[in-house]
Amino acid sequence: MNINKYQRSSGFTLLELLIIIGIIAIVGVITMLIVNPTELFSQSRDTRRMVDLKNIDSAARLVRAEGVFMGNSNTVYISVPDPALSGNATSTCPNMGLPPLDPSWKYNCVSKDNLTKNNGIGWIPINFSSLSSGSPFASLPVDPENTTSSWRYYRYITDSKGKYIAVSGLYSEKFKPEAAKDGGFDSEKFEVGTGLSLWEESKKYNGLVRENCVSYTNCFTSLSQWESNYSGIPFGSCSPGDLNCVDKIAVAKIDGSWSNPDTRQVTIGGWTNSVNNYIKIYTTTAARHSGKWDNSKYRLQFTASGHFYDAINVRQDFVKIDGLQVYLITSYRGNGAIGQGYMSIHPNNKLEISNSIIKATITDYAYGIVADYNGIIYAWNNVIYGFKATNYGTGYGITPANSTKMMYFYNNTVYNNNVGIGTNGTTTVAINNISSDNSNSDYSTRVFSTSSQNNISKDNSSPNVSYRDKIVFFVSIPTEDFHLSPVDTAAKDAGVDLSADPNLSFTTDIDGQTRTGTWDIGADEL
Numbered sequence: 001m002n003i004n005k006y007q008r009s010s011g012f013t014l015l016e017l018l019i020i021i022g023i024i025a026i027v028g029v030i031t032m033l034i035v036n037p038t039e040l041f042s043q044s045r046d047t048r049r050m051v052d053l054k055n056i057d058s059a060a061r062l063v064r065a066e067g068v069f070m071g072n073s074n075t076v077y078i079s080v081p082d083p084a085l086s087g088n089a090t091s092t093c094p095n096m097g098l099p100p101l102d103p104s105w106k107y108n109c110v111s112k113d114n115l116t117k118n119n120g121i122g123w124i125p126i127n128f129s130s131l132s133s134g135s136p137f138a139s140l141p142v143d144p145e146n147t148t149s150s151w152r153y154y155r156y157i158t159d160s161k162g163k164y165i166a167v168s169g170l171y172s173e174k175f176k177p178e179a180a181k182d183g184g185f186d187s188e189k190f191e192v193g194t195g196l197s198l199w200e201e202s203k204k205y206n207g208l209v210r211e212n213c214v215s216y217t218n219c220f221t222s223l224s225q226w227e228s229n230y231s232g233i234p235f236g237s238c239s240p241g242d243l244n245c246v247d248k249i250a251v252a253k254i255d256g257s258w259s260n261p262d263t264r265q266v267t268i269g270g271w272t273n274s275v276n277n278y279i280k281i282y283t284t285t286a287a288r289h290s291g292k293w294d295n296s297k298y299r300l301q302f303t304a305s306g307h308f309y310d311a312i313n314v315r316q317d318f319v320k321i322d323g324l325q326v327y328l329i330t331s332y333r334g335n336g337a338i339g340q341g342y343m344s345i346h347p348n349n350k351l352e353i354s355n356s357i358i359k360a361t362i363t364d365y366a367y368g369i370v371a372d373y374n375g376i377i378y379a380w381n382n383v384i385y386g387f388k389a390t391n392y393g394t395g396y397g398i399t400p401a402n403s404t405k406m407m408y409f410y411n412n413t414v415y416n417n418n419v420g421i422g423t424n425g426t427t428t429v430a431i432n433n434i435s436s437d438n439s440n441s442d443y444s445t446r447v448f449s450t451s452s453q454n455n456i457s458k459d460n461s462s463p464n465v466s467y468r469d470k471i472v473f474f475v476s477i478p479t480e481d482f483h484l485s486p487v488d489t490a491a492k493d494a495g496v497d498l499s500a501d502p503n504l505s506f507t508t509d510i511d512g513q514t515r516t517g518t519w520d521i522g523a524d525e526l
Contacts, residue, residue, distance in 0.1 A: 042172035045144040049168045050178065050190060052141035052154070056124070056166045057192040059136040063126050064162050064194070071125040071158040076101065076202050077108045079123045079142040079154040085111035088121055096148045099247045100234045102205045103217065116140040124156050143168065151247070157202055163195030186276045203277070204249045207231035209298075210256040223281065223300060223312075224264035226252045230271070241270050243277035252281040254298045254324075261301035261327070269315035269341065275350070278318040288323045291383075291511040291524060292481040293357055299325035308334040310370075315341030317349040321356065328360040333393060336367040337384075340375050349375040353382060355510050355523075359480070360386040365393025368417070371400050371407060378503075380410040381510040381523045383482045387417040388439060397435070399444070400424040408504045409433055411495070413482050413522040414442075420457075423448050429503065430455050430463065432495040434472050434522035454495050456521050467494075472522070483511075483524045492526055495519035 064070060071077060078098070082091045093107035101107065110123050116139035120127035123142070128135040145152040151169065158164040168190050170179050176188075184191030185200040206218070207226045213219035218232040226232075230241045231250040238245035250271070273279060283289075287298040302311035311326050313336075326337040337358045340351050351371065358368045368384035371377040379398055387395035397414035399422030400407050407424070411432040414420040420435030422428075422444040430452040435442035442457035452463045462468045473485035484491055497519050499507045508514055509525035520526055 039172055039174070043174050046170045046172045046175040046178075048144050049154075049170065050175070052143075053166045053168055053190060053192045055136070055141065056154075056156070059128055060126065060164055060166070060193065062131060062133070062136065063128060064164070066131065068127055068130055069120070069125070070162045070164055071156070072108075073159045074105045075108050075157070076105065077123055077125060077156040078148075079115070079140075080109065080146055080148050081112040081115045081123070082109035083112070085109065087111060087113055098148055099151070100205065100236070101202070104206070105202060116142060123154075155199070155202075157195075157198040159195055159198060163193070163198065165191055165193035165195050165198040167191050167199050188276055200249070203247060204251045204280075205231055205233045206251045206253045207233075209252050209254040209262075211258045211260065211262075212256065222262050222264045223252060223254070224262075224266045227266055227268055239272070242272040243279075244272055244274055247277060249277055250279045252279075254281070254283045254287045256286050257296060258287060258298045259296075261295075261299045263301055263303070265302050265309060265311060265313070266300070267313045267315060267341070268319055269313075271316050273316065273318050275318055278320060279316060280320045281322070281324070282320075283323040289325055289357055291357075291483055291509075292475075292479070293325060293359065297325065299327060301327040302329070302337075304328070304330035304332050304335040307332045310336040310339035310341075312338045313341050314339065314351055319350075320352040320354075322352075322354045324356045326356065326358045328358075328362065328366060330360070330366055331363045331391075333364040334366070335362075336370040338369050339367065340371040340377065350378065351375055352378045354379070354506075355381045355512075356383075357510075358382060358384045360395070362387060362389055362395055363391040365389045365395050365418075367396050367399060368414075369398045370396070376406045376408075378408045378410075379412060380408075380504060380506060381412070381508070383413045383415075383510065383523050385415040385417065385480070385482070389418055394418040394440060396420075396422045397438070398422065400428060410498055410501075410504055410506075411509070411519075411521070411523055413524070414438070415477075415482060419444055421455075422446075426450070428452070431498065431501075432519060432521045434491055435462075436470075436472055454521060456491060456494070482522075484520060484522065484526050486526065488526075491521040493518040493520060495521040 091109050093109040114121045118128045118135045118137045122140045143153045155167040170176050170190050179190050180187040182191050184196045208219040209226050220226040283298050289297050311328050328337045368387050384397040389395045395418040397417040397420045407428045409430045414435045417438045418440045420438040420442040423446045426449050429449040433455045436458040441461040442459050443461040448463040455462045455464050456467045456470045460468045470490040472490045473488040475481040475483045510523040513525050515525045
């Protein structure tokens, strides 16, 4: 059969393919609009938000280089106008449904008349028009929705050094992950600027804990009282303790001198929080030990009246404890100084315990730090001693129990317990620890993670063979001073640098001294 040489071959021409692709694209857009129009609109708005904040960042860098006034510190400038204002008037944004701020902070609102002006009287307090190259903005950008009813607006914050941050939420499923990639603290907010820690600082709500609260506001005389009052945060229409609802970080700021110990047991529970709205308990310089036990500083001294009580019982997700002294006294079984409570908690819960001194006088088994169930526990730069049962059972300095998800024990000094550091198997990572003079063993005989390294033991139980049978010299064991002695050679310059550790990074020791060069093992850096 003859085929006409001019007969069209099978298949599509380039033009036909382009037409088909165009039709498919149009159908796809129409389908998206029909199936999920809200997501499409959210993506468009989020795109604008990210572009706006990047433009604000670029412009702020220019004016900062020319020494232009960047704004007042401890102030959250917002892109929503105060409807009660006109002209050049400003306010602290009352009755606008904004999240509560710590009393040391304030909001700043301008009028609708001035909202987008670029000369320093708009919602961003920077005079962009003063730039030698001219203003990068004809008018200041504002959020596409720009309402406080849903908290969808831009924020700008600066400090006394001129560092700044601009912040916005992202709401589309496509762009929400971008908030976790920007280098800022909040995985749910898009953050740009030169002071990315400022957003976290603005979210903190401090409740003071002092032995004497005279002349102080929002002050509590025990850590337990602070906890039961939810840090004194005004929750408004939100449920008490719901930090996610008010977008806050609850802080127990333990301050001042302490002639007497805090003797009330603390249970941290009943809050609703998240990794971005966590709970922090810490001591200021005035209330903090200097690396050894100090009876003139804050200390929680708890005498247990029964079995299975912890001085601090953490039944809550995302809690940080830093710089405390905890003394457990008990003749009962199963008590702990700091314990993660017996409950099912968030599978990604993080309990952090750092720079603390934990000791005990016990007869039956008890624990310095004990963790249960699904949490991820981080313990670093702690000194733990005295958990030695004289009557019944085995006391542990640090140990997991039950099904703890992961434990990271870094640069702790653990001394004179029955067992120094325990493990629940391959989920326990121990690095740079000193565990010495524990009567049964310095480390549990069960396996540690293969990531464990540079752990000293006086006996032969260290998971790292070359660090066994080491004698560490401290300043003064009789006076409970576990700083490394200048004559020590076992722990000095024998550790690994954890400043870039992917699981737990830090740069200081229990005294707040910066670790440099080859790190020392244990809580102290010589």
